[in-house]
Amino acid sequence: MNNDAKTNMVTESVSNHDNLDKMSVKEILRGINEEDKTVPFAIEQSIPQIEVLIPEIVKRMKAGGRLFYIGAGTSGRLGIVDASECPPTYGVPFDMVIGIIAGGDGAIRKAVEFAEDDPEQAWKDLAEYNISELDTLIGIAASGRTPYVIGGLNKAREAGILTASISCNPGSELSVAAQYPIEVVVGPEFVTGSTRMKAGTAQKLVLNMISTSVMIQLGKVRGNKMVDMQMSNYKLVNRGITMIMNELGISREEAEVLLENHGSVRGAIDSYRSGKGQS
Template sequence: MSFIRTTEQSSHYDHLEKMSINELLTNINTEDNSVPIAVKKSIPQIEILVTQIVDKLKNGGRLFYMGAGTSGRLGIVDASECPPTFGVSHDLVIGLIAGGDTAIRSAVEFAEDDTNQGWKDLEAYHISENDVVIGIAASGTTPYVIGALQQCNQHNIITGCITCNQGSPLATTARFPIVVTVGPEFVTGSSRMKAGTAQKLVLNMISTSTMIQLGRVKGNKMVDMQLSNNKLVDRGTRMIMEELDINREKAAYLLKNHGSVRNAIDNYERTK
């Protein structure tokens, strides 16, 4: 079925090379301001998909992101931030990219055109009906992603997507599509710009709301974050000071003794 690729339509701006630096920055910013508005319109779609994800993860399932190029990298970034931010295992949210780890830094020619490799990559993780797979592709036409989701559908695995083209093959393949229509890019076809920003915002919403629903936030604090550097240790100490109304020395002791903000608070409250 044919559809209009709005992400490929000509930019609203021309003669970019003749613009001053200030004009370039101002016009890019003007276009960027439209992205959150477009994302807001997709909240009902995001809510439906997050509801599915939470249900599966509460019952032992996993969340997979799949994409190529910028879309794949954005999925990997979001997945990689979940363990340090929310203290979950590294195999709860998994990001896959066409071309494998090499493609995180360098383009792997034609990797995204393989309709079978995406499913093979999922099979390596023993994908099952307990899991959720989200395909990410601004164009909505990436064979690596579409082929994987088609196989998932056949195996009764929940599928979602994040795309920026209404009616695209990806949007019609995913059972729970999220379509954020951002329109033409400032540089024609450069979907790392508005489309990439939209995808990042949606990924933030998906992972953060899911983790909150899974109980990984207390109040508004990341009480399960990994204490992997001095900045985070200091942040954790301050969280405990604020929550328990105790001094820094005692808070630091509790954090070191119990290994996480949550454990420190819970154990302190139990011994009061």
């Protein structure tokens, strides 16, 4: 690790709040909320870093590329959550956005000791997916110093793969490894060093921004509607019916038939408008 990375560990800095164990529940909740309010403003400063990355991801995905997230602990879990939500929300294949966590799937629920300390393992994990130059790799690490993530980005960059990072310390080793570093400096945590809090929130919000922007650019949203969402439960089926009703100005019964016949909001709307809605 370079000297700058050692001296800019904002995520490890002492909390703005002390004597937490002597606070009332109300004081604890207000203190956490006070800190959480600062996160969107920190992200606002990073929008230019996110903005330049999106077109590069979209360009590759239009050519058949995939989006990978790698991380350890909370960061890895957040990447997996974002990846797992893309298929039901946007109707994309399950292997179009992929989240990988240090220690394997078992680490999603239970921490795997020292899994994040191996700088070679991430590339081995990625190799199982035959990652290629069409793909994009985003490394997630609040500290910006996780060997698993840094090692994966370095190897990917050597292989000609587009690399980006999300971290919460300025000038970290992870940022140096990435072609498109995103740094959201949220400051000290309410509980000193507990980066599952503000840093985790920041990472989640940035991941939301990236995947949502990419999917919109790929045409997976029409107007403001998830027209390709999977009808995997009654709530989503009802949402789909309502979307069709509102878009076409038809009855619920007609919308139900269209959705049943065509299997998606997009298919139902397009078929109806092309004069084939009753087929």
